[in-house]
Amino acid sequence: MDLLDLMKSSIRAPGRLVNLLTIDELKGIDVDTSGATIGALATLAEIADHPDLARMFPALALAAGHAATPQVRNVATIGGNILQRPRCWYFRMAQYPCLKKGGDTCFAMDGENKYHAIFENSLCAMVHPSNTAVALLALDAVVRTAGSGEIPIRKFFVTPDQDILRESALAEGELVTQLFIPATGARSHYLEFRERQSFDWALVSAAAAAELEGQTLNNARVVLGSVAPIPWRIDLGEIAATDEALDRAADEAVRGATPLAKNKYKVQLARTAIRRSLRELARATE
Amino acid sequence: MARLRLKVGFVGGYEEIEVDVPDDGPVPWDADSKLAVVSKSHPRINAADILTGRARFATDIKRRGMLYAKILRCPYGHAKVGRVTVPDIAGVRHVEKKEGKECFFAGDDVAIVVADTQEIAEEAGRRAEVDYEILPHAVTMEDAIEGPGVFRGGNRMRAQTRDEGDVDQGLKEAAVVLERTYKTQAQTHSCLEPHSAVAEFNSGGVTVWTSTQSVQGNREQITEALDLSAGQVRVIAEYVGGGFGSKFGAQSGATVAELSRKLDAPVKLLPDRAEEHAANGNRPPSIQKVKAGIRKDGVVTAWIVDSYGSGGYAGGGGGPANPLKYLYPFTNWRKTHVDVRINGGAALPFRAPGHPQGVFAIESMIDELAARVGMDPLEVRKKNDTSPVRRAQFDAGAKRIGWSRRAQPTGSEQGPLKHGIGMAGATWGGQGGPPAEITAVRHADGTFEFHSGAQDIGTGIRTAIAVIAAEELGVRPADIKVKIGDSDLPYGPGSGGSVTAPSVLPAVREAAHKLKQEIAKQGAGAPGGKITVTGSRPEDFRRYRGGVAGCQFAEVEVDTETGMVRVLKVVAVQDCGRIVNRLTAESQIQGGVLQGISYALFEERVLDRQKGAMLNADFLNYKILGPRDTPDIDVVLFEVSNAGNTVGLLGLGEPPTVPTAAAVANAVANAIGARIYELPITPDKVLGALNKI
Ligand SMILES: Cc1cc2nc3c(=O)[nH]c(=O)nc-3n(C[C@H](O)[C@H](O)[C@H](O)COP(=O)(O)OP(=O)(O)OC[C@H]3O[C@@H](n4cnc5c(N)ncnc54)[C@H](O)[C@@H]3O)c2cc1C
Ligand code: SF4
Numbered sequence: 021m022d023l024l025d026l027m028k029s030s031i032r033a034p035g036r037l038v039n040l041l042t043i044d045e046l047k048g049i050d051v052d053t054s055g056a057t058i059g060a061l062a063t064l065a066e067i068a069d070h071p072d073l074a075r076m077f078p079a080l081a082l083a084a085g086h087a088a089t090p091q092v093r094n095v096a097t098i099g100g101n102i103l104q105r106p107r108c109w110y111f112r113m114a115q116y117p118c119l120k121k122g123g124d125t126c127f128a129m130d131g132e133n134k135y136h137a138i139f140e141n142s143l144c145a146m147v148h149p150s151n152t153a154v155a156l157l158a159l160d161a162v163v164r165t166a167g168s169g170e171i172p173i174r175k176f177f178v179t180p181d182q183d184i185l186r187e188s189a190l191a192e193g194e195l196v197t198q199l200f201i202p203a204t205g206a207r208s209h210y211l212e213f214r215e216r217q218s219f220d221w222a223l224v225s226a227a228a229a230a231e232l233e234g235q236t237l238n239n240a241r242v243v244l245g246s247v248a249p250i251p252w253r254i255d256l257g258e259i260a261a262t263d264e265a266l267d268r269a270a271d272e273a274v275r276g277a278t279p280l281a282k283n284k285y286k287v288q289l290a291r292t293a294i295r296r297s298l299r300e301l302a303r304a305t306e
Numbered sequence: 307m308a309r310l311r312l313k314v315g316f317v318g319g320y321e322e323i324e325v326d327v328p329d330d331g332p333v334p335w336d337a338d339s340k341l342a343v344v345s346k347s348h349p350r351i352n353a354a355d356i357l358t359g360r361a362r363f364a365t366d367i368k369r370r371g372m373l374y375a376k377i378l379r380c381p382y383g384h385a386k387v388g389r390v391t392v393p394d395i396a397g398v399r400h401v402e403k404k405e406g407k408e409c410f411f412a413g414d415d416v417a418i419v420v421a422d423t424q425e426i427a428e429e430a431g432r433r434a435e436v437d438y439e440i441l442p443h444a445v446t447m448e449d450a451i452e453g454p455g456v457f458r459g460g461n462r463m464r465a466q467t468r469d470e471g472d473v474d475q476g477l478k479e480a481a482v483v484l485e486r487t488y489k490t491q492a493q494t495h496s497c498l499e500p501h502s503a504v505a506e507f508n509s510g511g512v513t514v515w516t517s518t519q520s521v522q523g524n525r526e527q528i529t530e531a532l533d534l535s536a537g538q539v540r541v542i543a544e545y546v547g548g549g550f551g552s553k554f555g556a557q558s559g560a561t562v563a564e565l566s567r568k569l570d571a572p573v574k575l576l577p578d579r580a581e582e583h584a585a586n587g588n589r590p591p592s593i594q595k596v597k598a599g600i601r602k603d604g605v606v607t608a609w610i611v612d613s614y615g616s617g618g619y620a621g622g623g624g625g626p627a628n629p630l631k632y633l634y635p636f637t638n639w640r641k642t643h644v645d646v647r648i649n650g651g652a653a654l655p656f657r658a659p660g661h662p663q664g665v666f667a668i669e670s671m672i673d674e675l676a677a678r679v680g681m682d683p684l685e686v687r688k689k690n691d692t693s694p695v696r697r698a699q700f701d702a703g704a705k706r707i708g709w710s711r712r713a714q715p716t717g718s719e720q721g722p723l724k725h726g727i728g729m730a731g732a733t734w735g736g737q738g739g740p741p742a743e744i745t746a747v748r749h750a751d752g753t754f755e756f757h758s759g760a761q762d763i764g765t766g767i768r769t770a771i772a773v774i775a776a777e778e779l780g781v782r783p784a785d786i787k788v789k790i791g792d793s794d795l796p797y798g799p800g801s802g803g804s805v806t807a808p809s810v811l812p813a814v815r816e817a818a819h820k821l822k823q824e825i826a827k828q829g830a831g832a833p834g835g836k837i838t839v840t841g842s843r844p845e846d847f848r849r850y851r852g853g854v855a856g857c858q859f860a861e862v863e864v865d866t867e868t869g870m871v872r873v874l875k876v877v878a879v880q881d882c883g884r885i886v887n888r889l890t891a892e893s894q895i896q897g898g899v900l901q902g903i904s905y906a907l908f909e910e911r912v913l914d915r916q917k918g919a920m921l922n923a924d925f926l927n928y929k930i931l932g933p934r935d936t937p938d939i940d941v942v943l944f945e946v947s948n949a950g951n952t953v954g955l956l957g958l959g960e961p962p963t964v965p966t967a968a969a970v971a972n973a974v975a976n977a978i979g980a981r982i983y984e985l986p987i988t989p990d991k992v993l994g995a996l997n998k999i
Contacts, residue, residue: 030432109912109921115381116917131916134990213868215988216908218932223989284999285869285990292867 021096022104030114031105031121046099046197051076055203060099060196064152065090067098077201079208079227083155086212089219099196102153102163102176103188106146106249107221108136119144119184134282135223138290139248141278144180147246148187151225153177154245155210157253158227161201167194177250187249206231209300212245213289222246224289228297235261237301242273242294247286254294261302263295270294312336314850316881316946319694325847325949332778332819334847335884335954337947343777344953345945347889350769351783361545364517365502369572372504373399375565376427378417378434379581380409383445383649383918384456388437390417395433397426400569408441410457410619411649412919413584420565420573443649445913447593447616450648457647463621469640476608476638480599482678483608488596488667489984490626490967492616492911493589495656496930499547500582503558505565506572511538516559519549519763520800525793527556528563539563541793549763550901551655552587554800580923587654588911590615592626594667600675604689609639611667615660616646617653624653628660629964630668632853633733634690649918650911655802657898658734658960662905662967666985669730669968673975677716683972684709687731695855696731699879699944703729706877706940707859717979722867725874728972729859732964736854736882736957737950738808742843743796746775746817748825750836754779754786756817760798760810761791765959766890767806773887774811774953778818796840804957809843811886812951817841849950856880856944856961858899860969861937864977866996869989871974873903873937876966880941883948883956892941895962899939902966904931907986 026032040046046061051072058067067073068085087093087101110116110127117123128136128145136145153173161173168191176189190196212225225245230237240256254273259265270291277287307326313336315321320337327334335341355361380387390403400420409416416436421427444450450461477483503516511534518524521541529539541559558575565573577586592615599608611630615623623645630641672690676683684704688697703709712727713719745757756775762768768790772783779786789795799809820839828834859877864870878895885891908929912921922928948954967985975981980995993999 109927110914113381113919113921115919127914127916131914132912132921213870213989215870216929216932217872217934220929221926282990285993288993288998289868289989 021092022100026105029112031112049073053203056201058098058199060198061097064093064096064098064101068093076203077159077208079155079158079210079229080152080201082210083151083227086210087151098152098199102150102156103190103196104149105187107149108146111146120146122185129280132282133280136280136283137248138277138279138283138286139252140179140250141248141280144184144249145280146249148177148248148250149221151222151245154225154243154251155208155227156199156201157251158208158229158241158243159201161199163196164198164200165190165194166197167191180249204231206239207301209297211293211297211300213293224286224293226293226297228301230301232261232301237261237298240298242297244290244293247290263299266295266298269298310334312949313338314947314949316695316698316944318698323848323850323949327847328844331844332815332952334949334952336949341777343773343783345885345888348769348773348783348887349889350766351772351788352768356545363499363545363547364504364515364543365499365547365576367504367515367574369504369506372572372574373420373422373569374424374427375418375420375562375573375575376431377415377577377581378419378431378436379585380414380416380438381412381917381919382409382438382440383412383443384441385409385438386441387416388439391435392417392419392430393433395426395430397422398430400565411651413581413651420569424576443918445649445915445918447591447614447646447648449915450616450646451614456649461647463645463647465642465644467640467642471638473608473610473638473640477599479601479607481602482675483597483599484671484674484678485595485597486671486674486983488594488670490592490663490666491909491985492591492650493656493905493909494583494911494928495550495552495587495654496582496928497548497550497552500577501553501558501586502576503562504572504574505559505562507566507570511540512563512566513540513542514559514563515542517546517553518543518556518559519546519553519761519802521761521791521793522759522797523554523800524556524559528560531556531560532563532567542791543761544791546761546763549801550657551659551802553763554655554802579925583911583923583928584920585651587656588618588651589656590617590624590653592623592663594626596667596671598671598675600679602679604676604679604681604686606634606636606675606690607638609636611641613641613643614646615643616648616650618650619647620652621645621647622653624660626660626663626667629664629733633665633668633731635692636690650913657901658964661732661964662902665730665732665964666968666971669965670971670981670983673728673972674981684729691731693855695851695881695944695946696857699855699857699881702942702944703857703859703877703879706942707861707875709859713976715979716976722865724864724866724977725861726864726973726975726977727859727861728969728974728976729857730965730968730972731857732961734804734854734957734961734964735852736804736808736961737846737852738805738957739846740843741797742799742809742813744810744813744817744841745796746821746839746841748821748837750834752834754781755789756786756814757789757795758798758810759790759793759795760806761801763801765801765806765894766887767810769890770807770811770886771814774814775818778815779822804959804961807886808951808955808957811953811955813841813843815952816844846950850946850948854881854883854956854958854961856965858965858969860966860973862970862973862977864974864992866978869992871907871987871992873907873970875938875940876969877940877942878962879944880958880962881944881946882958883946884954885943885945886953886955888943891943891958894958895941896939898962899966900931900936902963903935903937903970905985906967906970907931907988910986
């Protein structure tokens with residue numbers, strides 16, 4: 021579907037398309053005690069509605085359920101979702117030959133950058149568009165491919181500095197077959213803030229995960245979406261589940277933000293998203 | 307002429323007036339009329355056709371041998387067209403180029419390609435190469451006002467000033483004087499059906515199927531554009547997927563008619579969403595600087611507005627201060643308006659032109675003035691608003707929303723989620739008048755048929771015609787067959803100014819009345835042949851009050867840590883004179899409220915200052931409210947017996963979208979204790995107002 025959009029707006033013109041939907045091996049969701057194995061062709065609707073995923077990996081089910089519209093979720097695959105190209109409006113319009121398209125400038129820098137990145141934005145300020153990527157990174161998923169085998173999700177997304185023309189470490193022609201999420205017993209949660217409640221992209225989203233012990237969150241991490249060219253992971257380690265500690269952590273986490281002219285408000289959203297998503301994990305302890 | 311006494315007004319405020327009406331016409335309905343069909347709820351008589359897809363819109367029309375036209379559009383805000391090269395793809399039949407043209411906005415037409423299929427036409431368009439000489443542009447009003455001239459004759463047009471009383475004296479009398487600047491954005495019409503058209507020439511002339519809100523206006527324009535005679539052009543719009551003011555012009559129809567004549571084949575034009583957003587109309591943006599003074603007792607003593615508006619490259623910014631004079635008849639006021647040209651698509655009339663933007667500024671200021679003199683904003687409105695209808699509506703609405711629950715002082719609720727209630731008043735004309743003609747037929751088999759050259763742009767006029775006819779004839783609306791949307795039918799007005807129903811329906815009553823008389827003349831027992839009569843819209847007679855009154859109350863929830871605003875409830879109190887069909891009246895008001903919330907919170911045309919293109923010319927980034935953004939809407943149909951015509955109705959299409967944005971803005975201010983002066987009210991602005999960024 022993203023591919024079709026890109027073709028319609030003349031950004032890509034592939035000579036030939038290969039239909040993956042006929043490959044049954046890429047479909048289905050399996051959950052057992054070791055974790056969840058999700059076929060690359062599993063749809064966002066299947067993921068959002070899967071009871072075992074909702075129980076063991078709520079961040080992923082919630083992230084999938086928040087994306088797009090019911091119609092889109094029924095056909096959008098998770099493989100395609102994490103491989104979407106930038107939604108940056110300059111990227112999507114042919115008259116703007118920006119860096120990402122091999123040009124020599126980023127139009128967002130001095131342009132309409134309200135929806136752009138506040139971290140890692142010195143070269144290209146696109147935000148990674150995928151909801152599910154945010155949750156998968158928080159859940160330490162592994163991307164299985166038909167080529168190189170396994171890519172830890174932490175190495176899967178590529179910053180503009182690393183490669184301006186790509187957003188993932190996938191080689192040309194390499195196929196994603198599955199996503200695997202290890203069962204660790206960690207709690208997780210996902211939330212997002214948007215302008216409109218129906219059919220909108222997140223202004224900022226957050227997936228939080230942690231194991232917990234008494235009043236302490238261990239191995240706590242929050243991944244922010246829509247704030248950087250990649251899902252933006254913040255590792256907090258061990259943290260007291262008190263409002264005060266969480267607020268301090270949130271303030272600390274956004275300190276390095278480098279907002280552009282029109283997206284300073286995202287810093288406040290990021291702060292709130294971190295605080296609220298972690299607080300939700302703490303709430304679950306009661 | 308006969309002199310009659312009519313009971314007019316509304317519950318709690320009736321009076322009698324004397325009117326003179328023709329002897330042989332129908333007796334005007336008044337507050338005491340007992341009606342069997344009118345004012346009840348009736349599903350659209352053609353609902354099944356719409357729901358099953360049998361209804362045919364211009365977009366659905368296919369003709370044998372039809373060709374498809376695609377317009378190539380300039381991607382830059384201001385550029386001169388050089389060489390245009392369209393690839394020689396099989397199936398391309400015809401190309402027209404505008405080499406040398408100076409394009410004044412991104413979306414201006416550069417060439418047109420006609421091909422065997424839509425896909426080929428689009429493909430050729432995509433692969434066409436055009437040389438442009440890029441010229442300087444200004445896409446925001448600020449740039450156009452302050453920056454260098456882009457348009458010959460200057461970016462700013464001549465100021466127009468109107469005033470009354472003595473504003474300087476008024477300011478002296480004030481206890482509090484405030485100066486504020488309000489800004490509103492460009493909103494595109496976003497009709498679900500684009501400005502589509504199909505034309506087919508034959509020996510007798512041309513038939514044009516087009517998505518228009520004026521079939522007869524389109525016939526005139528096409529006749530003139532193609533230099534034909536009136537009898538040679540027929541325009542059909544049986545169904546129209548929305549217009550909102552953007553579909554009076556015959557540009558699409560004339561384009562395909564011309565091509566059809568040239569190519570000797572039917573031709574279709576189907577603009578895509580990006581073209582609709584960028585080139586097919588918008589509500590012009592505004593900047594309104596308001597200075598106003600209020601006395602301690604709540605009487606406004608002076609009102610000064612300096613406004614700017616931009617109708618895009620074409621001018622015509624639409625005077626956002628328009629509603630000022632007739633919402634509050636202040637004694638001392640002055641308004642100065644300057645139209646500014648920018649490199650954007652041309653504005654077109656949009657549901658109550660000038661009003662939502664004007665009322666946003668006026669009613670925001672009234673609330674702030676009220677707060678400064680420590681008065682309830684409703685009381686301040688009652689002090690300054692002379693409409694007895696609206697004053698009664700204020701009380702009705704306040705009760706329904708629970709006005710006493712509003713946050714006091716503003717923003718005082720504890721916790722990050724804050725609730726607020728705000729309101730705003732609205733006014734509109736919508737009286738209608740002649741000409742409008744109806745042909746009414748009683749067939750030999752006893753069935754009825756009514757014909758009007760008006761068109762239904764979604765308001766339900768087709769069903770309203772059946773309702774009035776059924777009432778007069780003593781049958782059910784479903785017994786009446788209605789033919790509309792064809793320029794060959796008797797004259798019906800364009801659907802604008804909310805005048806279609808108040809112009810057409812008295813003519814329907816007239817025709818039905820005559821038909822009834824003819825049937826009676828034939829006498830009972832007679833087998834009854836076909837009877838045809840015509841009815842015309844008579845001139846207005848005396849009425850209770852001109853114009854319709856309305857007000858809306860909004861309740862919102864604001865998350866002060868994210869700036870997200872949700873509208874929880876809207877109470878919409880609206881007068882439309884006599885209600886004809888309760889069901890469609892309610893849905894018209896709901897639609898107005900939804901469009902108003904969408905304007906208040908989401909919609910905005912974003913033009914890029916670097917190259918001048920519209921960055922969000924789609925439905926993904928041009929945000930229109932969706933199901934989850936839809937609040938509980940409590941419609942209070944405030945019926946007013948108004949006289950003026952034999953049905954006693956006024957228009958309802960435009961007024962219910964006038965006060966919504968202002969009511970939402972006032973509710974947000976009440977919730978958070980800070981005011982947003984610029985629409986749409988998005989999280990960044992809310993957080994900014996709260997000093998959180
Ligand atoms: C209106 C709208 C709103 C949306 N809102 C959101 C949102 O809020 N949040 C969100 O996360 N997403 C959103 N999306 C995106 C949507 O969820 C889909 O994920 C996205 O369109 C891609 O899904 P797809 O399966 O159609 O991928 P495709 O378009 O088929 O694929 C995308 C890319 O990935 C490649 N690809 C696909 N599968 C594989 C594979 N197995 N191995 C290797 N390469 C592969 C394709 O070749 C292509 O380049 C929205 C989309 C639309 C149209
Ligand atoms: S943010 Fe990235 S994708 Fe957008 S214009 Fe800049 S370089 Fe291109």
